[in-house]
Amino acid sequence: MTLFRRLFFVLVPLGLAVSLAWHPPGGEDVYEGVRGDVDEWLFVHTALLVSMPLLGIAVLWLLNGLERTAATVSRVVVVFFLVFYTAYELTVGVNTGILVDYANGLPPAEQGAVAGAIQDLNRNPIVSEPASISLIVGFFGWVVAMLAAAVAFRRAGASWPITVLVAGAAVFAVHPPPVGPVGLASFVAAAMLIERWRAREARSVEASPKPAALAPSV
Numbered sequence: 061m062t063l064f065r066r067l068f069f070v071l072v073p074l075g076l077a078v079s080l081a082w083h084p085p086g087g088e089d090v091y092e093g094v095r096g097d098v099d100e101w102l103f104v105h106t107a108l109l110v111s112m113p114l115l116g117i118a119v120l121w122l123l124n125g126l127e128r129t130a131a132t133v134s135r136v137v138v139v140f141f142l143v144f145y146t147a148y149e150l151t152v153g154v155n156t157g158i159l160v161d162y163a164n165g166l167p168p169a170e171q172g173a174v175a176g177a178i179q180d181l182n183r184n185p186i187v188s189e190p191a192s193i194s195l196i197v198g199f200f201g202w203v204v205a206m207l208a209a210a211v212a213f214r215r216a217g218a219s220w221p222i223t224v225l226v227a228g229a230a231v232f233a234v235h236p237p238p239v240g241p242v243g244l245a246s247f248v249a250a251a252m253l254i255e256r257w258r259a260r261e262a263r264s265v266e267a268s269p270k271p272a273a274l275a276p277s278v
Contacts, residue, residue: 062255065121069251072114077241079107085236090182091175094160102161105153108235109146116142122251123209125258131212138205145198151187152195199233206230206247218257225250 082100087093094101119138123131156178163174187194210227214220225246232243 066252066255068114069118069122069255070248072111072118073244073248076107076111076115077244079104079111080235080237080240080244083236083240089175089179090156091160091163091171091178094156095164098157098160098164102154102157105149105157108149109154112142112146112149118247118251119205119209122254123212126212126216128212128215130208130215134205134208134212137201137208139201141198141201141205143198144194144201147187148192148194148198151184152182152189156182202233203230206232213254218254222250222253222257225253 083104084094084097084101086101116138120135123134159174159178159181163171163178166174182188183190185192189195206229207227210223213226214223228246229243229250231239232247234240234243
């Protein structure tokens with residue numbers, strides 16, 4: 061189980077970080093910015109969509125055993141991240157890619173109408189950009205979850221490198237490269253240090269002398 065957990069902590073974030081390397085830049089004119097890179101756009105945002113629940117599991121697993129208020133805050137707000145950031149990624153990422161791919165197959169005279177619909181979709185105040193409900197709640201859900209987790213680990217006795225790396229994972233909220241992959245790499249490094257720290261703590265408990273049994277009274 062320990063090996064599986066450690067592989068999970070490494071493979072899920074790093075797999076997503078590698079996928080983000082193909083993230084196209086996009087642009088203010090969404091259709092024009094994506095039309096030439098639509099396959100890469102769909103690949104990256106599908107990878108993000110699939111990875112969101114796995115990343116949430118990794119966070120909850122990392123917090124296992126911490127019962128402080130900061131840990132509880134982290135567990136709660138990461139759920140908001142999963143719900144709202146997934147809605148944002150589905151709309152701005154996957155749905156935009158599908159519509160762009162459809163528009164690419166139309167005659168030039170018909171592409172303008174679909175391009176207008178794509179632009180309108182990407183400016184929706186509920187689920188899109190630049191300041192929609194889903195983006196803001198999802199963005200700050202991840203940031204607060206990581207900062208609260210950093211506080212929880214520090215108060216539980218973790219080292220400053222662990223604290224800083226967990227907090228550094230918050231930058232994944234800005235997922236395009238290079239920022240997103242840096243945040244994921246910080247998460248992986250923190251998880252590995254936490255695993256080593258917990259293993260040392262467990263060995264220390266096992267090695268501590270057991271109190272002698274009291275002799276029965278006569």
